[in-house]
Amino acid sequence: xxxxxxxxxxxxxxxxxxxxxxxxxxxxxxxxxxxxxxxxxxxxxxxxxxxxxxxxxxxxxxxxxxxxxxxxxxxxxxxxxxxxxxxxxxxxxxxxxxxxxxxxxxxxxxxxxxxxxxxxxxxxxxxxxxxxxxxxxxxxxxxxxxxxxxxxxxxxxxxxxxxxxxxxxxxxxxxxxxxxxxxxxxxxxxxxxxxxxxxxxxxxxxxxxxxxxxxxxxxxxxxxxxxxxxxxxxxxxxxxxxxxxxxxxxxxxxxxxxxxxxxxxxxxxxxxxxxxxxxxxxxxxxxxxxxxxxxxxxxxxxxxxxxxxxxxxxxxxxxxxxxxxxxxxxxxxxxxxxxxxxxxxxxxxx
Amino acid sequence: xxxxxxxxxxxxxxxxxxxxxxxxxxxxxxxxxxxxxxxxxxxxxxxxxxxxxxxxxxxxxxxxxxxxxxxxxxxxxxxxxxxxxxxxxxxxxxxxxxxxxxxxxxxxxxxxxxxxxxxxxxxxxxxxxxxxxxxxxxxxxxxxxxxxxxxxxxxxxxxxxxxxxxxxxxxxxxxxxxxxxxxxxxxxxxxxxxxxxxxxxxxxxxxxxxxxxxxxxxxxxxxxxxxxxxxxxxxxxxxxxxxxxxxxxxxxxxxxxxxxxxxxxxxxxxxxxxxxxxxxxxxxxxxxxxxxxxxxxxxxxxxxxxxxxxxxxxxxxxxxxxxxxxxxxxxxxxxxxxxxxxxxxxxxxx
DNA sequence: GTTCATTTCGAAATCGTTTTCGTTAACTAA
DNA sequence: TTAGTTAACGAAAACGATTTCGAAATGAAC
Numbered sequence: 001x002x003x004x005x006x007x008x009x010x011x012x013x014x015x016x017x018x019x020x021x022x023x024x025x026x027x028x029x030x031x032x033x034x035x036x037x038x039x040x041x042x043x044x045x046x047x048x049x050x051x052x053x054x055x056x057x058x059x060x061x062x063x064x065x066x067x068x069x070x071x072x073x074x075x076x077x078x079x080x081x082x083x084x085x086x087x088x089x090x091x092x093x094x095x096x097x098x099x100x101x102x103x104x105x106x107x108x109x110x111x112x113x114x115x116x117x118x119x120x121x122x123x124x125x126x127x128x129x130x131x132x133x134x135x136x137x138x139x140x141x142x143x144x145x146x147x148x149x150x151x152x153x154x155x156x157x158x159x160x161x162x163x164x165x166x167x168x169x170x171x172x173x174x175x176x177x178x179x180x181x182x183x184x185x186x187x188x189x190x191x192x193x194x195x196x197x198x199x200x201x202x203x204x205x206x207x208x209x210x211x212x213x214x215x216x217x218x219x220x221x222x223x224x225x226x227x228x229x230x231x232x233x234x235x236x237x238x239x240x241x242x243x244x245x246x247x248x249x250x251x252x253x254x255x256x257x258x259x260x261x262x263x264x265x266x267x268x269x270x271x272x273x274x275x276x277x278x279x280x281x282x283x284x285x286x287x288x289x290x291x292x293x294x295x296x297x298x299x300x301x302x303x304x305x306x307x308x309x310x311x312x313x314x315x316x317x318x319x320x321x322x323x324x325x326x327x328x329x330x331x332x333x334x335x336x337x338x339x340x341x342x343x344x345x346x347x348x349x350x
Numbered sequence: 351x352x353x354x355x356x357x358x359x360x361x362x363x364x365x366x367x368x369x370x371x372x373x374x375x376x377x378x379x380x381x382x383x384x385x386x387x388x389x390x391x392x393x394x395x396x397x398x399x400x401x402x403x404x405x406x407x408x409x410x411x412x413x414x415x416x417x418x419x420x421x422x423x424x425x426x427x428x429x430x431x432x433x434x435x436x437x438x439x440x441x442x443x444x445x446x447x448x449x450x451x452x453x454x455x456x457x458x459x460x461x462x463x464x465x466x467x468x469x470x471x472x473x474x475x476x477x478x479x480x481x482x483x484x485x486x487x488x489x490x491x492x493x494x495x496x497x498x499x500x501x502x503x504x505x506x507x508x509x510x511x512x513x514x515x516x517x518x519x520x521x522x523x524x525x526x527x528x529x530x531x532x533x534x535x536x537x538x539x540x541x542x543x544x545x546x547x548x549x550x551x552x553x554x555x556x557x558x559x560x561x562x563x564x565x566x567x568x569x570x571x572x573x574x575x576x577x578x579x580x581x582x583x584x585x586x587x588x589x590x591x592x593x594x595x596x597x598x599x600x601x602x603x604x605x606x607x608x609x610x611x612x613x614x615x616x617x618x619x620x621x622x623x624x625x626x627x628x629x630x631x632x633x634x635x636x637x638x639x640x641x642x643x644x645x646x647x648x649x650x651x652x653x654x655x656x657x658x659x660x661x662x663x664x665x666x667x668x669x670x671x672x673x674x675x676x677x678x679x680x681x682x683x684x685x686x687x688x689x690x691x692x693x694x695x696x697x698x699x700x
Numbered sequence: 701g702t703t704c705a706t707t708t709c710g711a712a713a714t715c716g717t718t719t720t721c722g723t724t725a726a727c728t729a730a
Numbered sequence: 731t732t733a734g735t736t737a738a739c740g741a742a743a744a745c746g747a748t749t750t751c752g753a754a755a756t757g758a759a760c
Contacts, residue, residue: 003467005716016740021718029738048465052411053716056402056745063445071434077427084421084448093445093466095413098434115398116443117353141353228637257637264639284634287578287607289614355746366710371748379708403746406715 004045013037055117060318063093064310065113067123069101069150074282075299076124079148082303083122090311092119103128110134120144120310125152127192144313144323148306150192158313160306160328164194167295167332168201171277172249174293174334176209178341180247180275184217186234186259188226188251195251198279202249217245226251231258239266246274247340253278253285256292260339264289276339290338298330305330354395363387405467410668413443414660415463417473419451419500424632425649426474429498432653433472440661442469453478460484470494470660475502477542494663494673498656500542508663510656510678514544517645517682518551521627522599524643524684526559528691530597530625534567536584536609538576538601545601548629552599567595576601581608589616596624597690603628603635603644610638610689626689640688648680655680 010017015034023030023038024047041047055061066083068076080096087094095118099106106126111134113121121138125147132155138145139157146158175183185202188195199218206213219234231254238245250256256278263270270276270290278285278294285292305328313323360367365384373380373388374397391397405411416433418426430446437444445468449456456476461484463471471488475497482505488495489507496508525533535552538545549568556563569584581604588595600606606628613620620626620640628635628644635642655678663673 007716017717018719018740018742019738021716022739025718027719031738034738048461050406050716051466052402052406053745054718056400056406056716056747057718059745061402071431072424072427074422074424077422080446081421081448084446088447093447093462095443096430096434096446097438097443098431111398112443114353116401228633261637283578284637287611287634287638289639357746367747368710368712368749369708371746372709375748377749381708384708400746403715404748406717406746407748409715 003050004042004047005050006047009038009041009045009047013041059117061117061119062091063095063116063118064120064122064307065095065097065109065116065118067097067099067106067109067113067121069099069124069126071096071098075149075280075297078299079124079303079306082300082305083307084303086304086307086311090307092307092311099126101126101128103130107134110138114138114141114143120146120314122146122148122306122310124148125150125192127189130191142317142323144310144317146306146310146313148302150194153193156325158309158325158327160302160309160330162297162302162330162332164197165201165204167279167297168198168249169205170201170332170334171279171295172202172205173209174336174340174343175247175249175275175277176205176211177343178247178271178275179344181211182214182217182242182245183211183247183249184219184238184242184245186219186221186231186248186250186255188221188230188255189223190220198249198251216241226255228254228258228261231255231260232262233258235259235262236266239268247276248274249277249279251279253280253282253292253294256294256339257284257288260288260290260292270339271341275341277334278339281335285335286337293337293340294335296333296335298332302330353400354392354397355400356397359388359391359395359397363391409467411467411469412441413445413466413468414470414472414657415445415447415459415466415468417447417449417456417459417463417471419449419474419476421446421448425499425630425647428649429474429653429656432650432655433657434653435650436654436657436661440657442657442661449476451476451478453480457484460488464488464491464493470496470664472496472498472656472660474498475500475542477539480541492667492673494660494667496656496660496663498652500544503543506675508659508675508677510652510659510680512647512652512680512682514547515551515554517629517647518548518599519555520551520682520684521629521645522552522555523559524686524690524693525597525599525625525627526555526561527693528597528621528625529694531561532564532567532592532595533561533597533599534569534588534592534595536569536571536581536598536600536605538571538580538605539573540570548599548601566591576605578604578608578611581605581610582612583608585609585612586616589618597626598624599627599629601629603630603632603642606642606644606689607634607638610640610642614639620689621691625691627684628689631685635685636687643687643690644685646683646685648682652680 006017006020010020020038023035084094097109103126106129132152135155148160151159187199203213221230256276268274278292281294281296285294309326316323356367356370360370370388373385434444447459453476482502485505498510501509537549553563571580606626618624628642631644631646635644659676666673
């Protein structure tokens with residue numbers, strides 16, 4: 001009933017616990033006969049080392065912590081999948097915590113993971129997080145920690161991100177290339193780095209193309225929950241405020257889908273009247289009508305890369321080497337669909 | 351740098367480790383003065399008990415394992431969220447493993463969780479699982495385990511499910527109530543219990559309404575991955591095979607959305623020509639055009655209920671009581687949207 | 701002053717492994 | 731024979747916390 005221990009194996013074989021332990025781990029000072037004997041009995045008794053005891057001695061838990069703002073989210077669940085898959089390959093278990101975009105919760109969860117003695121932490125910051133002592137505390141203890149997606153540039157640690165600015169630039173450029181003259185931007189919440197960078201990319205694309213940047217065309221959402229409703233609201237507001245906008249670059253696909261729905265309901269034609277580019281390439285973006293041109297954000301790959309970097313750092317700690325931080329930038333791509341027009345080749349050539 | 355231990359606190363205070371431990375846990379045989387002293391120092395030193403040491407003694411890990419077939423899935427990620435939220439309330443951590451619908455992997459992961467000495471296991475079975483020794487082994491060791499969603503009826507343990515049969519019956523009945531005369535069914539893979547039950551509900555609804563059951567109207571997919579493509583394929587095939595089908599009950603929303611897309615492309619009008627009911631109530635079902643009538647499958651609640659039952663069992667084990675298994679059936683609802691017609695009240699009254 | 705109860709603390713065992721450092725016995729070389 | 735190797739095993743000390751069982755000190759009761 002109760003799990004088998006080394007002691008029980010030792011007693012049955014009339015040898016010491018030490019010998020059993022060494023035999024199972026193929027120490028050179030144990031005879032082949034004894035090893036065979038021990039291994040066989042361990043096998044038949046279905047012996048599994050008690051992870052606690054091992055961890056207590058070795059100070060390795062073979063476990064990492066993962067904190068994300070929101071689990072029910074296509075992008076984040078892809079990231080989880082990437083992390084879990086990669087971790088399993090290396091024999092690591094993943095403990096998942098959800099911060100619900102709350103700084104307080106995030107802080108508590110970090111504490112929890114530390115007291116659990118996880119070997120490393122993977123985190124995507126909550127929108128509410130503007131102070132980073134809870135993070136730097138971890139780093140100060142030489143505990144590997146890597147941020148992904150929602151990061152804080154100011155904190156010195158490894159990061160896995162996409163180039164939001166560049167991607168946003170690409171998205172906006174595409175609107176320009178397809179003939180849009182007056183381009184709005186739904187930027188979501190004010191604070192998160194992604195939101196800022198995407199906004200900057202949008203702005204830069206405008207200026208590089210000698211188009212005026214008009215702040216009244218940038219829609220910020222105090223709530224900042226990147227919801228379907230947010231998209232509808234913003235779209236409704238935009239129609240009230242302006243009548244000559246012909247393109248929108250939207251922070252997130254879900255918001256974009258909200259906007260599309262609103263435009264559809266109000267009889268605004270996409271892309272004839274207004275072109276739209278989203279961000280993330282959620283599955284449903286290909287399914288909605290009209291399908292949504294968007295930026296592909298590789299969640300699975302990000303999860304993989306984040307774990308790989310964390311693993312590297314964990315190895316460094318093991319070897320008592322100094323941790324070397326890396327910033328990994330993943331490639332994104334523009335996925336052209338029906339919500340934007342064809343590129344005007346002639347225009348570009350002229 | 352290194353985490354603080356009881357011993358260090360004891361040394362600084364010139365008292366024994368025992369006293370420190372007791373003081374922190376409010377044992378009655380420690381004076382108030384000492385308690386205050388200890389607690390204060392522990393606070394300033396930011397002492398966190400070493401989870402391994404505690405677990406080794408108490409034989410409780412305050413950790414549960416969760417095995418799911420697929421993380422990137424709206425329903426399952428909702429379940430995860432429900433579990434994680436509830437577990438956190440009770441001070442439990444969740445280790446997530448993904449079986450990728452593979453029996454072999456699932457088996458290994460169970461072993462892994464057992465050697466990690468998790469206090470309990472939550473599992474949704476892989477499609478590939480047809481043998482249950484790995485599960486009954488766990489149960490035999492009096493380790494709490496509860497199945498959810500994809501369960502095996504044959505295994506004696508707690509289960510949290512919805513009444514697939516009843517829900518499918520409701521869905522089919524709704525098609526009938528809205529005037530459909532010839533109703534097809536896309537059932538997905540052959541094996542999973544859900545698939546079977548939904549099929550049976552569909553069939554029973556037909557027979558109860560004196561409508562003929564025609565096996566050629568039931569589309570099985572060998573691949574059984576419940577994909578968008580599967581929906582398109584089935585829809586295409588259906589149009590070839592039959593010209594008088596006016597309603598379809600589809601196993602999963604994603605497949606239904608595939609079908610809708612195909613019908614849209616081929617100019618088949620929904621719901622005028624064909625009415626469709628899906629299953630799951632994924633977010634995108636409300637967003638697609640026409641929006642999809644579907645069965646609401648409460649993922650978050652299922653996760654909550656599953657953890658609650660597991661918690662109950664873990665408490666029973668703690669108190670050395672026998673584990674009492676429960677089968678919890680969650681309510682589902684029919685969400686009426688545009689993919690089905692209005693109910694024909696007159697028809698029903700006659 | 702003796703006995704008994706109460707308060708407050710600590711020594712030590714324990715959980716299951718790992719690892720260091722001996723110890724024995726057998727064997728080799730001279 | 732003796733010294734020096736080598737092979738094979740075990741005792742014991744960790745790891746950090748919990749808990750049992752005493753022990754000392756104090757106070758109360760007579």
